[in-house]
Amino acid sequence: MLQHSILETLPEPLRREVLSGLQPLHFEHGRILFRAGDPCQGLPLVLNGSVKVQMTGLSGHSIVLYRMGADDICTLSIGCLMTGDGFRAEAVVEDDAEVFMVPRGLFDRLMDQSADFRLGIMESYGRRLNDLMLLVEEVAFRRMDERLFQWLEARVRQGIITITHQELAVELGTAREVVSRLLKEFERKGMLRLARGKIEFTGSFPR
Amino acid sequence: MLQHSILETLPEPLRREVLSGLQPLHFEHGRILFRAGDPCQGLPLVLNGSVKVQMTGLSGHSIVLYRMGADDICTLSIGCLMTGDGFRAEAVVEDDAEVFMVPRGLFDRLMDQSADFRLGIMESYGRRLNDLMLLVEEVAFRRMDERLFQWLEARVRQGIITITHQELAVELGTAREVVSRLLKEFERKGMLRLARGKIEFTGSFPR
């Protein structure tokens, strides 16, 4: 079922009209929703799948800022939509995703006509702001080994994950070598097994 | 003249009504607009002065996230206003400030009735999101000496600034010792002179 909760709150005639006017766009794993500098085409409503948003600094390093999943709204786009500025980050599809792209005109109309839509947008914005604030705190003050551990912990249930040390470094905003060394240490402690492009959790990974 | 550009865009009868219903609140240097955990009372529109927003991590360390000045909107409050969650950060007045506090009901009404108001809110949100993204990048990848230098550079014109190393550490999200050492090095290079609670720029501070 292709739907997005923020559209379900619309009053009936409007909802039907909007839904009939939008067709879902499919994006496969690895596709880029937008790149840094791109102008904003519309507000993406993520129906399913998973999209990560990351930025690359002047230094040339990248860091993942947050992810969007089912029922998420790409709030970052709104600012660009309003000011006409280009994106400062890029969005990469991780798990194949379907997206409604709401054009500027329709967005304005929905903001005008539905209090629930406005509420949904504001809530989404608030969450994103909070996420970023927490990320700042994490990057500024938390130790790398803890952060890496937590990242892995959230994925233990998958048993094996497919990711390179370089990608993991981008997740945490650090250098590949740092990730390699820390992972090696985890391996020495028996928490996981390393292979090229893969990390396998052992039963003894602490939970 | 006490006004805020986002209110000036309102259609005339509404603008007059809103303005007559709001009286500016005065906050002196050092006053706390809100603390972490506080519920949100309304949307603060900053008329003048300067307010810094900072958060304290689990680690007990703090970092300044951004500042608000004349004509700014405390977008952070909107999320809290919508979800009813408490603030995750605190706002401290630096230069005496005057603020319109827009209560929830009025905010909803303005969002409903003015497209320009909506635009202003969305733009403000977009800017804040961009600021935070840049901060993440800065904290994750930039060298401390450069960041400290830039922070000082932005204040060279004041000649002397009154700030402790501890406060400066919070500005940058680092440890006091790191700031002390870097400042000492700047002093050795002749860029500035240090005194208890003060930093004096010399003519040779590079610009």
Place this chain on the structure above:
DNA sequence: CAGGCCTGTGTGACTTTATCACTGAACCGT
């Protein structure tokens, strides 16, 4: 105005993280 107190600053020793440079292993296509 001497002494005590609090806050702010300086610094050594050590750990963690980042950077640089390079090696070798694993995989891919032909």
Place this chain on the structure above:
DNA sequence: ACGGTTCAGTGATAAAGTCACACAGGCCTG
């Protein structure tokens, strides 16, 4: 099987964070 490419491991060194403590400046109080 070979050669190229991507990935991972590691030593050396620099930058930044942590811990512990000494001491200096300003302020209050007797």
